[in-house]
Structures are given as C-alpha cells and as structure tokens.
Amino acid sequence: MLEKIVALSRKASPWVAHFNSGGCNACDIEVMATITPRFDVERLGIQLKGSPRHADILICTGPVTGQIRERLLRIYHQMPQPKYVVAVGSCALSGGVFHGCYNVMGGVDQVIPVDVYVPGCPPRPDAIIAGIAKVLDKMQEDALSKDGREREVDHGC
Amino acid sequence: MGLAKMLPELIQSLFHKPATIRFPAERVPAPEGLRGKPVCDFSLCIGCRACARDCPAMAIEMADVGEKLPKPVFHYDRCAFCGQCADSCPKKAITMTREYDLASFSRAGLTSRAREGSQRQEVADS
Amino acid sequence: MDFLADLFKLLVFPGFLFVVNFGLFLEWVDRKIYARMQHRVGPPWYQPWLDTIKLFTKEDVIPEKANPFMFTFLPVLDLAAAVTAFLYLPFGGFSSVNPFPGDLVVVVFFLTLSTLLLFLIGWYSGSPFGRVGSLRAVTQFLAYEVPLVLSLLTPALLAGSWSISTIKIVMAQNLSRFLPVTLLALAVSLLSLQGKLLRVPFDAPEAETEIVAGPLTEYTGRRLAFIRLAERAELVVGAGLISNLFLPFDKVLGMLGFFVSCVVVVFGLSVLRASFARLRIEDTTLISWKYLIPFSALGMALAIMVRG
Amino acid sequence: MPEIEIPVGPQHPALKEPESFRFEVDGEIVKSVDIRLGYVHRGIEKACQDRTWVQAVYLIERICGICSHSHTTCFCQAVEEIAGIEVPRRARFIRSLFGEMERIHSHLLWLGLAGHEVGFDSLFMYAWHDREIILDALESISGNRVNYGMNTIGGVRRDVTEKDVDELGRALDLLEERVKYYTDVALNEATFRSRLEGVGKITREQAIDLGTVGPTARSAGVDVDLRRDDPYAAYDEIPFRVITADGGDLLAAAVVRLGEIEESLKIIRYIIENLPDGPIAVKAPRRIPAGEACSRYEAPRGEDIHYVRSGGGDKPLRVKVRAPTLANINAVAQSMRGARVADIPIIIAGIDPCFSCTDRMVRLDDVSSGRTEVLTWAQLSARCRASR
Ligand code: SF4
Ligand code: SF4
Ligand code: SF4
Ligand code: SF4
Ligand code: SF4
Ligand code: SF4
Ligand code: SF4
Numbered sequence: 001m002l003e004k005i006v007a008l009s010r011k012a013s014p015w016v017a018h019f020n021s022g023g024c025n026a027c028d029i030e031v032m033a034t035i036t037p038r039f040d041v042e043r044l045g046i047q048l049k050g051s052p053r054h055a056d057i058l059i060c061t062g063p064v065t066g067q068i069r070e071r072l073l074r075i076y077h078q079m080p081q082p083k084y085v086v087a088v089g090s091c092a093l094s095g096g097v098f099h100g101c102y103n104v105m106g107g108v109d110q111v112i113p114v115d116v117y118v119p120g121c122p123p124r125p126d127a128i129i130a131g132i133a134k135v136l137d138k139m140q141e142d143a144l145s146k147d148g149r150e151r152e153v154d155h156g157c
Numbered sequence: 158m159g160l161a162k163m164l165p166e167l168i169q170s171l172f173h174k175p176a177t178i179r180f181p182a183e184r185v186p187a188p189e190g191l192r193g194k195p196v197c198d199f200s201l202c203i204g205c206r207a208c209a210r211d212c213p214a215m216a217i218e219m220a221d222v223g224e225k226l227p228k229p230v231f232h233y234d235r236c237a238f239c240g241q242c243a244d245s246c247p248k249k250a251i252t253m254t255r256e257y258d259l260a261s262f263s264r265a266g267l268t269s270r271a272r273e274g275s276q277r278q279e280v281a282d283s
Numbered sequence: 284m285d286f287l288a289d290l291f292k293l294l295v296f297p298g299f300l301f302v303v304n305f306g307l308f309l310e311w312v313d314r315k316i317y318a319r320m321q322h323r324v325g326p327p328w329y330q331p332w333l334d335t336i337k338l339f340t341k342e343d344v345i346p347e348k349a350n351p352f353m354f355t356f357l358p359v360l361d362l363a364a365a366v367t368a369f370l371y372l373p374f375g376g377f378s379s380v381n382p383f384p385g386d387l388v389v390v391v392f393f394l395t396l397s398t399l400l401l402f403l404i405g406w407y408s409g410s411p412f413g414r415v416g417s418l419r420a421v422t423q424f425l426a427y428e429v430p431l432v433l434s435l436l437t438p439a440l441l442a443g444s445w446s447i448s449t450i451k452i453v454m455a456q457n458l459s460r461f462l463p464v465t466l467l468a469l470a471v472s473l474l475s476l477q478g479k480l481l482r483v484p485f486d487a488p489e490a491e492t493e494i495v496a497g498p499l500t501e502y503t504g505r506r507l508a509f510i511r512l513a514e515r516a517e518l519v520v521g522a523g524l525i526s527n528l529f530l531p532f533d534k535v536l537g538m539l540g541f542f543v544s545c546v547v548v549v550f551g552l553s554v555l556r557a558s559f560a561r562l563r564i565e566d567t568t569l570i571s572w573k574y575l576i577p578f579s580a581l582g583m584a585l586a587i588m589v590r591g
Numbered sequence: 592m593p594e595i596e597i598p599v600g601p602q603h604p605a606l607k608e609p610e611s612f613r614f615e616v617d618g619e620i621v622k623s624v625d626i627r628l629g630y631v632h633r634g635i636e637k638a639c640q641d642r643t644w645v646q647a648v649y650l651i652e653r654i655c656g657i658c659s660h661s662h663t664t665c666f667c668q669a670v671e672e673i674a675g676i677e678v679p680r681r682a683r684f685i686r687s688l689f690g691e692m693e694r695i696h697s698h699l700l701w702l703g704l705a706g707h708e709v710g711f712d713s714l715f716m717y718a719w720h721d722r723e724i725i726l727d728a729l730e731s732i733s734g735n736r737v738n739y740g741m742n743t744i745g746g747v748r749r750d751v752t753e754k755d756v757d758e759l760g761r762a763l764d765l766l767e768e769r770v771k772y773y774t775d776v777a778l779n780e781a782t783f784r785s786r787l788e789g790v791g792k793i794t795r796e797q798a799i800d801l802g803t804v805g806p807t808a809r810s811a812g813v814d815v816d817l818r819r820d821d822p823y824a825a826y827d828e829i830p831f832r833v834i835t836a837d838g839g840d841l842l843a844a845a846v847v848r849l850g851e852i853e854e855s856l857k858i859i860r861y862i863i864e865n866l867p868d869g870p871i872a873v874k875a876p877r878r879i880p881a882g883e884a885c886s887r888y889e890a891p892r893g894e895d896i897h898y899v900r901s902g903g904g905d906k907p908l909r910v911k912v913r914a915p916t917l918a919n920i921n922a923v924a925q926s927m928r929g930a931r932v933a934d935i936p937i938i939i940a941g942i943d944p945c946f947s948c949t950d951r952m953v954r955l956d957d958v959s960s961g962r963t964e965v966l967t968w969a970q971l972s973a974r975c976r977a978s979r
Contacts, residue, residue, distance in 0.1 A: 240748075
C-alpha cells in the first residue's frame with residue numbers, strides 16, 4: 001500500500017530542471033513552451049525548478065559541448081536520487097546536425113545516462129510531454145520494483 | 158499608468174474554459190504539412206544515394222536490405238526533420254509523415270527498418 | 284489521560300496533522316486559482332500531498348559547505364514554530380489550545396520567529412544564493428512587520444482586547460458596522476501577509492530568476508519538505524489570523540465558515556500574486572514606508588474614531 | 592556587509608542557455624562582472640567547411656532556433672551573390688514574410704521572458720499563449736514550429752498557398768488586438784514599468800561607441816534599420832516605419848519591440864495582399880563559383896552579418912558569422928556596473944540575449960604539457976597586458 005503511494009507520488013510529482021548543454025535555443029524555447037497555457041504541464045504535476053537540488057528529472061537539450069560537459073556532470077551529481085534524464089532534441093540524442101564538430105561530444109548519453117530520448121529538431125511540445133510521460137511510467141515502475149533504483153555513474157569525474 | 162492592469166482579464170479568464178489541450182489524453186491533429194518522421198517507400202527507391210548525400214545530419218545510412226540495391230535506413234536519433242531527403246529524392250520515394258511523437262527508451266529503437274515485403278532488418282546503432 | 288488528550292491536540296487536531304493538511308489544501312487552492320487566471324488547467328487537487336510525499340522519499344543531500352547540524356535542525360524547528368502559532372488560534376467554533384488575554388501577540392511572535400528561522404536556514408546552507416536570499420528576507424521582514432502588526436491591531440483596538448477570541452466575538456457581533464472601518468486594515472494586512480509569505484510582488488528573497496530559490500536553494504528531500512510544510516502552515520496561520528480578526532464567518536457558519544473565510548483570504552493573495560511584477564527589495568521597503576505604514580496608521584485612527 | 596560573489600549561470604533559471612556571469616556584489620549593488628562565454632560554442636563555422644552547400648544551410652539554421660530564418664536568409668543571400676543567382680520575386684516576398692513572422696514570435700518571446708524575469712508570470716503566460724498563434728501559422732506553412740527550413744540557396748522551399756493566406760489573415764486580426772493589449776499592459780502596469788524604467792540605461796553615444804545594433808540601438812535613439820538602409824529580400828518594395836525611442840533604458844526597448852510587432856503585422860498584411868505570382872526558387876548549382884561575399888540582415892535582435900567564401904567547390908571555404916547578440920553584449924557589461932542585483936536578470940534579458948550565436952571562447956592548448964585551458968575574459972586581458 002505504502003509502496004504504491006510512494007510510486008504514485010513519484011509519478012505524479014516530477015520536478016524538472018532544464019539544462020541547455022549547447023543546443024540551439026529552439027529546443028529550450030519548446031521546453032519553456034510546455035509550461036505555457038496551451039500545454040500547461042502543471043496539470044501533470046510537473047514544475048520547472050531552478051535548482052537541480054529540487055529536481056527529479058533533468059531535461060537536457062543540446063549536443064554537449066566541450067565546455068559544458070563538466071557542468072552537466074556537476075548538475076547531474078547535484079540532483080538527489082532517484083533521478084532521471086530526458087534528452088530532448090536530436091542533437092541531445094546523438095549530436096544531430098552538429099555531428100563531427102570539433103567541440104561537440106555528440107549526445108548527452110556520452111556523459112550521463114539517459115532514460116528517455118525524444119527526437120525532433122526541435123520536438124513539438126506535445127512530443128516533449130509524451131517523452132516526459134514515458135519517463136514517468138518508468139519512475140513508477142522503478143519505485144514499485146524490489147529495491148527501487150539506485151545508480152551512480154562514474155564517467156571519470 | 159495604473160496598478161494591476163491585467164486584473165480584469167485575469168478575473169475574466171477564471172470564468173472561461175482554460176486554453177489547455179489535455180495532451181496526451183486529447184490530441185489535436187498536427188497540421189497537414191508537418192515535417193515529422195521521414196519514411197521511404199522501397200518500391201519506388203532506386204538506391205541512388207541522393208538522400209544520403211544531402212542529409213545534413215548524416216541520418217541516412219544506405220543499408221543492404223536483401224534486395225539488389227542498398228536502401229536508405231533512417232536514424233531518427235540524428236535526423237533534423239528538415240525534409241531535404243524528400244526534396245532530393247529523384248523518385249519521390251521519401252515522404253515526411255505527420256508522426257512526431259517518437260520518444261523512446263533507447264536509441265536503438267530509433268532506427269527505421271525495412272518495410273514489409275523485403276527482409277526485415279534491424280540496423281544497430283554505432 | 285490528560286497527557287494523551289494534549290498529545291492528540293498537539294499532533295492531530297488542531298495541531299500538526301490538521302494544520303499541515305489544511306495548509307496543503309490552501310496551497311492547492313492558490314495554485315489552481317493562479318493557473319486558472321492564466322488560462323491554464325492547473326494541478327489536480329491531490330498535487331500538494333503527492334509533492335510532499337515524494338520529497339520525503341527523495342535522497343537527502345547535505346552539501347559540503349553547509350553546516351550539517353543547522354541544516355537538519357532548522358527546518359524542523361521552522362515547522363514547529365509555525366504549527367505552534369496555529370495552536371493559539373481559535374477557529375470554527377473551537378477555542379484555541381491555550382486561550383489567554385494576550386494570545387494575539389503570541390501568534391505574531393511565532394510568525395516572526397519562523398521568518399528569522401528562514402534567515403538562518405539560508406545563511407547556513409552554504410550557498411551564495413542562500414545568503415543573498417537570507418539578507419533580503421531580513422530586510423523585507425523589517426518592511427512588512429510593522430504594517431502587519433499595526434493592521435492586526437486595528438480590530439484589537441475596536442474590540443478593546445488583545446485576546447483573539449474576544450476580538451472575534453466583538454467583530455462578529457458588529458460585523459456590518461466594523462467591517463467597513465476595517466477594510467483599509469484588511470487590505471494592508473493582506474499585502475503585508477503577502478510579504479510575510481514571500482510571494483509576488485514581495486518575493487525578492489526567493490526570486491527564482493535572480494537567486495534561484497533563495498534560502499531553499501541547497502535543500503533536498505525531507506528537509507525541503509519540512510520547510511515547505513512550514514510555509515504552508517504559515518499560510519494557514521496568516522489566513523486564519525486574518526479570517527479570525529476581520530472575517531469571522533465561523534461565528535455564523537461554524538467550521539465551514541472558517542474554511543470559507545480562509546479560502547477568501549487565499550483568493551485575495553492569489554489575485555495579488557497574479558497581477559503584479561516582483562518589486563525590488565529597496566522598493567518593497569520604500570512602499571512599506573510610503574504607503575503600507577501610513578495606511579495602516581490611518582486604519583487605526585479610523586478605528587479609534589469609531590470607538591470614540 | 593561582506594562582498595559576495597554570485598555566479599549566474601551556466602545553469603540558472605534566468606538564463607535559458609548556459610552562459611556564465613560572475614558578479615561581485617556589495618550588498619545589493621554590483622561591483623564588477625566577469626562574463627564567460629563559450630558554453631554553447633559548437634564550432635559551426637568550422638563545421639560548415641566540411642558540409643556541402645545544401646547541408647550547410649541546415650547547419651546555419653541551427654546556429655540558433657529563435658532567429659533561424661535570419662541566419663539562413665543571410666547565408667543564402669551571400670551564396671546567391673557569389674553565384675550570381677537571381678532569386679525570384681515571389682521567393683523574396685516569402686522570405687520577408689517569414690522574416691516578419693519570426694520577428695513577431697521573437698519579440699513576443701522577449702516580452703514574455705521579460706515578464707518572467709521580473710516575476711510577472713501572468714504576462715509571461717499570456718504573451719506566450721498568444722505567441723502560439725504565430726507559431727501555428729509558421730508550422731502550417733513551413734512544417735515546423737521553430738526551425739522552419741524555408742530557405743534554400745536560390746529561393747524558398749515551400750510555397751504559401753491561398754489557404755495559408757486566409758489563415759494568416761485571421762491570425763493577424765487576432766494578434767493585432769492582442770498586441771494592443773500587451774502594449775497597454777507592458778507600458779502602463781506600474782509594477783512592471785518600475786522594473787524597466789531607468790534600468791540598463793545606455794546613452795545614444797554609448798550605443799554608437801559600443802556598436803550596438805537592432806532594438807538595443809534603436810531604443811537609445813540610433814536610427815538604424817537594415818531593412819531600410821540596405822534593403823534585401825523584398826523590403827525595397829514594402830513601405831514600413833522604423834521605430835525608435837530615446838530613453839536608452841529597458842522601457843524604451845519595450846516600446847521599440849512592441850512598436851515593431853505592430854509594424855511587422857502591417858508588413859505581413861502588405862505582403863499577403865501583394866504577393867506576386869511566379870516560381871519560388873531557381874535551381875542552384877552544386878558547385879558555387881569561387882568568390883566571396885558579405886551579407887547583412889536585420890534579425891529581430893539586430894544586424895546579422897555572414898561572410899562566405901567559396902573556392903569553387905561543393906563546400907564553402909570559409910564562413911564567418913557575426914550575430915547581433917555579440918554586438919550587444921558590451922552594452923550589458925556597460926549597464927551592469929553599479930546596477931542592483933535585482934536588475935541583473937532583466938538587464939541581461941534586455942538585449943534579448945540568446946547566446947547560441949554569440950559564443951566564442953579562447954582555448955589555450957599547452958603543447959608541452961598537453962593541458963587545455965579555457966580562459967575567462969579577465970584572464971585573457973591579464974595575459975594581454977602582461978605581454979605588452
Ligand atoms: S535538436 Fe535541433 S532544435 Fe534542438 S537544440 Fe539541437 S539543433 Fe536545436
Ligand atoms: S529529414 Fe533531413 S535530417 Fe532527416 S533524414 Fe531527411 S535529410 Fe536527413
Ligand atoms: S534519393 Fe530516393 S531513390 Fe535515391 S536512394 Fe534515396 S530514397 Fe532511394
Ligand atoms: S562562434 Fe557561434 S556561430 Fe561561430 S562557430 Fe562558435 S557557436 Fe558557431
Ligand atoms: S568585418 Fe572588419 S571591417 Fe567589417 S565591420 Fe567587422 S571589423 Fe569592421
Ligand atoms: S541573436 Fe539570439 S536569437 Fe538571434 S541567432 Fe543569435 S542566439 Fe539566436
Ligand atoms: S575580435 Fe574577438 S570575437 Fe572578434 S574575431 Fe577576434 S577574437 Fe573573435
């Protein structure tokens with residue numbers, strides 16, 4: 001019973017931190033657009049939070065530039081467990097159009113583990129919401145499974 | 158100058174239906190010309206590679222799908238949904254569909270496969 | 284037996300559990316009205332509860348730069364202060380836990396205490412945003428405290444008593460005569476309460492776009508939940524205090540009346556939040572001295588005149 | 592009171608993009624600023640050199656999503672100049688049409704964010720809600736809400752149909768009324784106005800000396816607008832007014848931007864009423880003849896410059912981008928000195944920054960030790976002084 005409530009609370013109250021890891025802005029404004037009246041993610045309990053310490057989900061946009069890498073790791077480590085990452089936009093998935101640029105790592109999952117990938121350049125806000133909804137189901141499942149989820153990444157930091 | 162200029166409108170909107178579309182429960186169809194997921198009709202494709210040549214994101218891989226000629230396989234995790242492939246194709250084999258809701262748990266799942274009729278093949282992501 | 288009854292009062296009703304739940308309910312009312320005013324749907328009714336439960340199950344992180352003892356201890360104390368304040372409020376036909384002639388002062392004191400605790404919370408969190416936020420919280424505290432107290436004194440003057448329950452009875456009996464007189468004080472007290480609760484336009488101490496989340500920036504999980512609950516409890520105390528002193532509907536409608544008048548107060552606060560931009564901390568102080576304090580003094584003068 | 596160092600960014604709620612400002616503050620007053628750029632530097636200019644001309648357009652579009660059309664138009668114009676391609680008249684009109692639609696969406700975005708920065712979330716929600724109207728129009732014509740992909744070398748890729756024109760007309764009616772409302776709210780709401788008035792002030796002289804462009808310059812009384820001064824696309828045929836103000840503060844910036852939205856609405860009306868018939872593109876060669884060109888474009892935030900050089904192959908030899916925010920960022924540093932902490936976000940927002948095009952960095956590769964170091968502005972100037 002208690003487990004179920006906890007799982008539900010995870011699913012229904014995701015706080016989101018948004019980080020642009022070197023994208024072109026378009027994905028970022030589409031992420032911002034999800035909180036505006038047309039899409040209003042607050043109805044799903046989603047709130048955009050400024051401090052990564054308060055966040056459950058990190059929304060990452062951008063192909064991860066050389067300079068941002070270390071910051072991204074830092075922000076990821078600042079978030080309390082259990083934490084999830086949604087990569088929004090093709091360049092956050094794989095580098096997209098920026099493939100082969102000298103300063104680009106090529107995708108968020110080169111640096112931190114990613115749970116849901118949302119392709120698009122930029123994805124429509126609807127698609128971003130659908131992506132978050134996907135990760136929410138995963139959060140609920142993880143909370144119900146035996147030992148929840150504890151994972152730590154070590155990418156050399 | 159005035160204080161609380163927006164107040165009348167704010168109070169009014171209390172009595173109006175909210176402007177929100179309750180996605181995902183409620184969906185408004187995407188506009189006609191939306192550049193969603195590009196797909197290729199292999200029956201038209203002649204394997205000329207024009208699409209792969211012009212793709213700005215290198216999202217198209219020409220892969221052997223068990224037919225004589227290699228056919229384009231799309232990596233949607235790289236695609237910029239620009240529609241250049243559809244423009245470049247001399248046979249109009251590629252169409253931009255209106256499918257945009259592509260979120261996935263893994264990148265491997267974001268690769269198009271060969272269509273019915275030809276041998277199914279999954280191209281693993283490098 | 285007495286002890287058990289006291290414990291029940293402290294922890295369940297009208298103590299901790301009631302305050303917290305009512306606070307979360309008021310949070311929902313506030314968020315929903317705010318969202319509806321912006322053409323949005325807003326959160327479902329159970330949202331605040333789930334937020335709280337989730338926070339309790341999150342990992343607790345103590346940042347390196349923070350003072351671990353203070354970091355753990357202060358949030359709990361903050362919540363305790365706010366809940367204690369509520370114990371001195373009579374509501375919905377129930378008298379307070381310990382009614383005595385000066386309880387108005389005690390309630391205001393506990394409210395003040397929780398602001399000072401917020402200052403410490405930010406100061407010891409080891410984040411520059413926390414420090415700036417704390418300093419602003421104290422600056423702001425000096426700005427709204429005077430008008431808040433002055434405007435709360437207005438009904439006290441009318442009733443000629445410092446005891447909340449007495450003021451309430453007098454106000455309820457003479458509502459039609461006294462309410463117009465206290466309207467000015469009511470407006471001032473709503474504005475100062477907005478300042479006390481650090482909400483737009485007086486949210487400089489927690490200004491998201493300037494200093495992230497001010498004093499709360501570094502807090503996670505359980506501790507953040509405690510601070511948030513304390514804020515909700517303060518909202519209950521603030522709304523309860525105003526509804527007791529100015530809108531004592533519960534004398535007529537009982538418990539329902541108390542709820543109604545609290546919701547009315549929260550509605551007022553939400554409207555304020557939606558229709559203004561944030562003021563700079565200097566402007567907050569300025570506005571307080573230029574408008575709030577003179578007006579609250581004027582309200583008092585009116586009250587004195589009416590009483591003759 | 593002790594001096595506190597406040598880091599703003601790279602991850603900060605006021606910035607939608609990662610950029611780092613370090614403020615030394617004394618109480619509530621800013622003593623000094625150190626700006627560190629380069630977090631979004633992706634090396635697009637270099638990457639263009641190994642993309643074909645066709646591919647490069649899409650890459651250029653993704654310098655930045657907010658003025659994606661500006662960058663591609665600017666780039667295509669340069670290439671067309673080198674190749675001597677005459678763009679059909681209809682294509683030029685469609686380019687202007689998108690340019691103005693982009694301006695509207697961008698200025699509404701600015702208005703919303705300005706509201707958000709000062710805690711006026713209702714304004715943010717409303718402005719962004721009505722911004723959806725223009726986004727819908729953009730989406731139904733071009734197929735995407737943000738990176739429209741309309742431009743190609745030699746013209747535009749999609750035509751504007753009768754149906755689009757009708758829909759656009761309806762959208763304009765709606766927007767006209769809403770923009771009037773926002774102008775009233777933004778300029779007259781006392782709390783909002785008090786956050787803009789006198790904040791981030793630069794004088795006309797400073798605006799010229801610092802080389803500011805676009806609304807930032809126009810709000811300080813500098814009467815520049817490339818659409819009039821050096822017409823491109825169809826602007827030589829379209830009548831319009833250049834909006835200027837002389838406050839030099841953020842209020843003047845708001846006046847200019849809101850005025851420009853209204854002007855843009857009129858331009859769009861003119862365009863859809865006078866849209867000429869004809870082809871929308873001419874075929875461009877895959878190899879662009881050798882040559883070089885510089886092209887200018889009035890983006891929503893000011894003058895955008897692209898320099899393109901071709902060696903006669905199917906790839907550019909060199910592309911150089913000077914985007915408007917880079918020209919305006921000096922004005923931020925200027926007006927930040929002595930500002931209040933509370934005004935930091937709104938001053939940054941004042942020039943409508945979006946750093947993705949601005950970003951550059953100085954990277955020091957120490958060959959002997961193999962260490963790589965990225966310099967901040969302060970470090971760089973210290974080095975310069977030392978070597979002098
Ligand atoms: S995915 Fe596309 S739109 Fe999104 S940040 Fe990357 S380039 Fe920009
Ligand atoms: S839509 Fe653009 S990015 Fe995607 S496969 Fe086609 S050409 Fe490549
Ligand atoms: S351009 Fe068209 S015909 Fe040529 S390979 Fe691609 S899909 Fe096939
Ligand atoms: S400075 Fe800007 S436009 Fe130039 S390569 Fe870097 S990111 Fe691209
Ligand atoms: S490109 Fe050179 S000459 Fe032209 S404006 Fe810039 S600095 Fe001056
Ligand atoms: S000025 Fe801003 S909006 Fe325009 S291209 Fe540069 S980053 Fe993008
Ligand atoms: S002046 Fe500065 S920004 Fe301009 S090219 Fe030189 S280093 Fe780059």
